[in-house]
Amino acid sequence: MSVKDLAKFDAEYDTSHEDSALQTRGQFIARFPLDSLDKITLDEYVVGHHQPSFCNLVESGTKAWANIQGATSFKFGIYFGRTKSDATRKYRFVQKFGANEKDAFAAVKAALLDLVKLGAADAPDFAAIDANPLSQMLKAKILSLYYPERFLAMCSSEHLQMIAEIMGFPEDLPSSQYQNLLLNTKHDDPTTRKWSEPKFMAYLYKVYVRAELGGERSITKPKIRKHRRVDFEEMQKQKSEIGRIAEDYALNWEKNRLAGARLAHLVDKIEDRRERPGYGHDFLSYSAEDEHRYIEVKCVAKVSDGHRFFLSDNEHQTSLSREHKDGYYFYLVFFDGSRNPVELVAIFADKLYPKAEMLPSSYEVRFDRKDFEKARKAKVLPEKPEE
Numbered sequence: 001m002s003v004k005d006l007a008k009f010d011a012e013y014d015t016s017h018e019d020s021a022l023q024t025r026g027q028f029i030a031r032f033p034l035d036s037l038d039k040i041t042l043d044e045y046v047v048g049h050h051q052p053s054f055c056n057l058v059e060s061g062t063k064a065w066a067n068i069q070g071a072t073s074f075k076f077g078i079y080f081g082r083t084k085s086d087a088t089r090k091y092r093f094v095q096k097f098g099a100n101e102k103d104a105f106a107a108v109k110a111a112l113l114d115l116v117k118l119g120a121a122d123a124p125d126f127a128a129i130d131a132n133p134l135s136q137m138l139k140a141k142i143l144s145l146y147y148p149e150r151f152l153a154m155c156s157s158e159h160l161q162m163i164a165e166i167m168g169f170p171e172d173l174p175s176s177q178y179q180n181l182l183l184n185t186k187h188d189d190p191t192t193r194k195w196s197e198p199k200f201m202a203y204l205y206k207v208y209v210r211a212e213l214g215g216e217r218s219i220t221k222p223k224i225r226k227h228r229r230v231d232f233e234e235m236q237k238q239k240s241e242i243g244r245i246a247e248d249y250a251l252n253w254e255k256n257r258l259a260g261a262r263l264a265h266l267v268d269k270i271e272d273r274r275e276r277p278g279y280g281h282d283f284l285s286y287s288a289e290d291e292h293r294y295i296e297v298k299c300v301a302k303v304s305d306g307h308r309f310f311l312s313d314n315e316h317q318t319s320l321s322r323e324h325k326d327g328y329y330f331y332l333v334f335f336d337g338s339r340n341p342v343e344l345v346a347i348f349a350d351k352l353y354p355k356a357e358m359l360p361s362s363y364e365v366r367f368d369r370k371d372f373e374k375a376r377k378a379k380v381l382p383e384k385p386e387e
């Protein structure tokens with residue numbers, strides 16, 4: 001890993017990807033904590049029934065953490081659904097796990113419990129992990145979600161082998177050991193040591209695999225500048241009707257992000273500052289153990305040439321101040337047609353401003369009336385409007 005490549009990536013990296021990855025991991029851990037896996041039922045495990053199920057969250061619900069979509073649902077060992085040749089919805093399973101859904105799920109569950117037990121060891125038995133009957137991509141993803149400090153969330157054996165060769169690792173090691181060795185490489189470098197696991201993996205993919213993990217959600221300036229008429233009633237209605245919904249959604253999102261970043265002990269230290277607008281942000285949270293994160297939640301509206309939100313001068317000035325500049329984030333909440341929050345993008349304010357167009361929507365006009373009275377007495381102002 002060259003110093004030049006690291007510095008270039010660090011300068012260009014979009015932290016919204018990192019935050020989304022950590023948030024989805026936190027959400028998964030909250031729904032399926034390790035100590036509850038021995039009680040998981042068939043329908044809680046499979047895709048196709050109750051959502052979000054274990055497999056649903058491992059696959060699509062935590063896509064920002066690592067993408068294992070593409071293969072069929074047989075990678076889970078058992079699922080509920082149809083196939084291309086049979087439209088009947090029913091339990092379907094890999095034959096090696098059993099002759100019926102009950103036996104198959106029992107075998108899959110046993111393999112799952114064995115996997116997380118192996119992953120918990122300070123010195124994991126990598127050969128035993130690779131011998132576990134669950135599919136490679138599923139095992140790698142589960143281990144990375146539960147033990148991100150031991151297993152990097154790179155799930156493709158081909159990608160792991162390719163990176164291992166570039167890094168000069170020994171050949172023909174178990175895939176899970178390559179996941180572990182890559183994290184050791186991260187910790188050994190003074191620059192990447194400070195990075196989160198999602199950020200380090202994004203670096204590996206961008207520089208070595210030459211692919212963007214999870215796709216881009218780029219923010220750019222509108223192509224055409226429009227002097228749009230501002231509907232102040234709409235602005236106030238938006239703030240009062242859905243503002244609180246967005247703030248509550250963002251607060252829960254932030255708690256999951258902290259949990260995903262292994263900072264769950266800081267959740268209770270989040271300060272709610274919504275009733276104190278003088279602060280210029282809604283929540284005071286943490287990006288790291290000793291690093292504050294100032295969060296301003298914004299409802300995002302779809303307009304003809306893109307998206308928009310409203311920003312007060314106090315919020316703008318706060319985001320630019322010396323105290324807050326390095327940790328001020330907009331939590332942009334997107335809604336569906338029924339005004340339900342469906343997505344949140346956390347973006348560093350300093351990176352949003354160069355990509356956005358800022359238009360004035362209102363001004364505070366202040367004056368002292370005494371000045372008008374003095375002017376009138378001095379005949380500078382007319383006593384009454386001219387005809």
